[in-house]
Amino acid sequence: MHKIALYSSLALSLGALSPAFAATPVASGSATLVLGGDALDAVSIGMLTGVARGSELRATYDADGGFYSAIDWTIPASTAAWVATAGAPALQQVSFTGDLAVTAPFLRGVSTGGSVTISDLAVDFDLRRVSAMVSGDNDLTTGRVDLFTWFEPETRSVTVTPYNRFLCCEGTPPNAERASFSYLISDLRLTLDGQDALAQGLGLTAEGRGFLQIVREPFGSLAVNVTLEGDLGQFTTPVPEPSTWALMGVGLLAMAGVARRRKTA
Numbered sequence: 001m002h003k004i005a006l007y008s009s010l011a012l013s014l015g016a017l018s019p020a021f022a023a024t025p026v027a028s029g030s031a032t033l034v035l036g037g038d039a040l041d042a043v044s045i046g047m048l049t050g051v052a053r054g055s056e057l058r059a060t061y062d063a064d065g066g067f068y069s070a071i072d073w074t075i076p077a078s079t080a081a082w083v084a085t086a087g088a089p090a091l092q093q094v095s096f097t098g099d100l101a102v103t104a105p106f107l108r109g110v111s112t113g114g115s116v117t118i119s120d121l122a123v124d125f126d127l128r129r130v131s132a133m134v135s136g137d138n139d140l141t142t143g144r145v146d147l148f149t150w151f152e153p154e155t156r157s158v159t160v161t162p163y164n165r166f167l168c169c170e171g172t173p174p175n176a177e178r179a180s181f182s183y184l185i186s187d188l189r190l191t192l193d194g195q196d197a198l199a200q201g202l203g204l205t206a207e208g209r210g211f212l213q214i215v216r217e218p219f220g221s222l223a224v225n226v227t228l229e230g231d232l233g234q235f236t237t238p239v240p241e242p243s244t245w246a247l248m249g250v251g252l253l254a255m256a257g258v259a260r261r262r263k264t265a
Contacts, residue, residue: 026226028227030076057072094226097120125154129149150187156181189218
């Protein structure tokens, strides 16, 4: 029982040293998904089309060659959670609004036809996953699905600048800051769950699903650009109070005493 109490005290003291998490509506921001070459081939072969709502879909189609040469989808950011690391903020999660409805026509040997709607994207930088609410045809169950993951570290850029209170707005806190984040995920990979959801909703045959599975290079890239505004105190690593150091010291000394008694016993 004493051992449990000692470990609990130490855990509480260490927890007090952890950076504080926060979540807030973003001042501005968006993410842009850009499809890679293999993904463009799969979309072209399946003759897929898309309609974006509350977001922007851009596609370049080569009518002579019968293929897409570029597709990107930009969605607005809504909220973000961050953590202070080494005195600077780092994004943990960003949520987005807008949706994209993708439709596949009946195509012999490839698809029996169907559609999938992707909405409410959320990027989790800690878990390296991109999830979304997915719904569609062919008895596809509506729910959140982990669509993408990535393996290579994302490229990160963070800039924190102070407000000019006299040029900004009345009532701005004295320590107000603006933090701008630019993250680039360059090796976005479609997950097995993502493949399953797309294949079912679009009515892909075994051959049609094979076109998704042959996407060997990254499915695409995802650029996340978000601006947060607030007091600088929210972005800095908290300094432990003297009582926190004392609590941690007591826990460590008590654990050392237990270990010494075991050794001499």
